[in-house]
Structure formats: C-alpha cells, structure tokens
Amino acid sequence: MAGLPSVVNRPTWFCGAIASVRGNLNGFITHEVNFQDINKAFYLLEASKTMRCIIWMDK
Numbered sequence: 001m002a003g004l005p006s007v008v009n010r011p012t013w014f015c016g017a018i019a020s021v022r023g024n025l026n027g028f029i030t031h032e033v034n035f036q037d038i039n040k041a042f043y044l045l046e047a048s049k050t051m052r053c054i055i056w057m058d059k
Contacts, residue, residue, distance in 0.1 A: 028051045029051075029053075030050045030051050030053065031044055031053040031054070032055075032056060033053065033054070035055060038055055
C-alpha cells in the first residue's frame with residue numbers, strides 16, 4: 001500500500017509496549033473521529049501523531 005506507514009518503521013519501544021499489554025488497550029486510544037473526518041484519522045496515522053484512532057460510524 002503506497003503512502004501508508006509500515007509497521008517496520010515503528011519504534012521498538014512501541015512494539016514492546018504493545019507486546020507487554022495483556023487485555024486492556026484502551027490506554028493506547030489517542031484519538032476518536034467521526035466517519036466524516038476519516039481523512040483526519042489517516043493524516044494523524046501517517047504523521048505518527050496517533051497510536052490508535054477509533055473511527056465512529058454512527059456518531
């Protein structure tokens with residue numbers, strides 16, 4: 001997928017933090033956007049400004 005960041009480019013601390021978490025990932029949710037703002041979510045991911053972005057379909 002051209003233009004999307006690769007998992008390989010993630011810092012090792014990020015991979016270690018995800019691997020060490022058991023069950024609750026809510027602390028890693030950094031942004032929530034409405035479906036109408038999906039482009040904002042992709043911008044945040046591409047710019048590495050979010051760890052996990054929830055896209056709400058019904059809000």
